[in-house]
Amino acid sequence: MRSALAAVLTSCALALLGCEKKASAPPAPATPGGASVVAPGETPGVSGNAILIGEVGSLTGPEATFGISTRNAIELALREVNAAGGVKGKKVEVRVYDDQSKPEEAANAVARLINQDQVLLILGEVASTNSIAMANKAQPAQVPMISNASTNPKVTEIGNYIFRVCFIDPFQGYVMAKFAHDNLKFTRVAVLKDLASDYSQGLADVFKRKFTEMGGKIVGEETYAKGSTDFRSQLTALKRSQPDGIYVPGYYTDIGVIARQARELGLNAKLMGGDGWDSEKLFELGGSAVEGSYFSNHYSPDDPNPRIQKFIADYKAAFGSVPDSLAALGYDAAMVAVDAIKRAPSFDRVAIRNAIAATKNFPGVTGTISLDDKRNATKPAVVLEVGKGRTKYVATIAP
């Protein structure tokens, strides 16, 4: 009697929490009350007619557009998979938790997905700091995890259950260094990075090394703290060194403001960055100041490839906006996961892990995805130029 009461209370509490966190998981008919309880002997995440996977994303907090794009795209991918009959006769469902853009919340969410929801595998995150926190929980529990867009090398180094469908920072840093040196003919470049972000540090380090190796000179380096919106002091200091360009591998939330303040101070060096810039918000926050800047990215919506154009059209129809690269990667992460579940001989997590690791030449929206022995995707990057309210494709740079 008491345990029955406790079970009811727990499921109510979970259902409430689910609402509060705005989890967009559709109510699973086989798992009433919001908690999916797996009977002993059953495979985690798999019930009679459904497969449950987990997702952690930044639905609130400073990087919310990343999480929202990813969630939308994963929803779109699973809708397509389920409309086509699901996987092995089962529907694939996703339980989403918000980590508020914080690593400690991301770790909690993973613990919850593994222990309470008993998901088969986990998708997420975008920010490397959060993915590392997640991987540290998923690896010991031997739950496969696919990060859609974390580019810091440390993420997949955590263990053999951690994968990603995007390229890694050394490559992105290399792409921009090469572009600045070969295409823009820059010789003097300064760096402005986010002090507390693994992502920003990673890109900046590789950029500096590669650009110096190519014969360029790093003339200045400054940092900023997350949450700050006044970058004038750093920019004034950088102005002194008269750079041709400034490499700012931060997130779009800061880039728009940095661009405005640089122009305000009469600093007209070109700004360059990485995929963290990719958001519709960049145009709103940066206005005309950010136009003419360059960043490396995973895909370009201008690509005429029919697979990409179909994805863009479907996403637009469902959510009313052009998908950014985080959406494209979220879609690919979900599709790689589904493909692996299809190929795996059983629903066992070890079998799923091996199937993901064996992904070769998977036709994704962000290019053909093959996972190497370090569980990273190898594929080319594109360089985009920021224009008026949209980006223009400039170049593709191969590994």
Place this chain on the structure above:
Amino acid sequence: MSDFAQHLINGLAAGTIYALVALGYTMVYGVLKLINFAHGDVMMVGTFLGYAVAQKLGVERQSTLWGVLLIFLAAMGGCAVLGFVIERFAYRPLRDKPRLTALITAIGISFTLSYGFQLDFGPLPGAAPRAFPEVIPPTEWLIVGDRAVVIWNWQVISLAIAIALMLMLQGLVYRTRFGRAMRAVSFDHRTAALMGIPVDRIIALTFMLGSALAAGAGILYAIKDTAIQPLMGLYVGLKAFVAAVIGGIGNVPGAVVGGLLLGLVEEFVVGYSSSSWRDAVAFAFLIIVLLVRPGGLFGRAAAEKV
């Protein structure tokens, strides 16, 4: 040399915002001895109110004189009401409870506002940052040389507003009946009540005034730094709190001087050493000031009566 001048201007502009937010902190602390941690979030709410009004006015009218006044008045009025509600329903019931209870409540209100505003529900703005419109169209007020030093109109306007508000508040506290009542409540609110001072009303009015000040500071902040989002209050609020403590919390000119000093210290740390040291040095500065003058620069050392 021109670098130095530009750093000076940047630092003053950043410090102006700290100063304005710190004024509200100091007022509330002066009367209630409560560190109102929700103050920065009230500022955030004010900024979003201003943003909503500016959106309603449209690009044409938002930068006219009446448009700007309306944006400020709506934000400040809205926040005055918010301040009243917070005081009435969150702090007043706890007034005779231990001080820690009210402090924790203040942190609770801060989180409720900053995380509540991230919901995408009804009129709430959602988590994504917005660009605040250019309600004071930026024009260069002074350019030296080949743009070696640039001063913008809004930097001058903000600083002028901060100093004017400081003088007005100082006048209010020391030259009006309301101010005398405030000081009496601050000294001992039970005795003040016995003397016939309407303590509840004085405290409510102080809160409304402080919240309106926060809203005004928020709009000036948004004009300066463009990007606004629901968590902005936490960062600015913390810095303004430091500024208020440096100046001597509870002291009106102290808040302004503390804010400007903090802005300048941060700026010169970045300009002449390393930007990674900025926050560390800002807080080290706080510790040094408190070691030398425990009451802050303008504070009076309170002798503990036994």
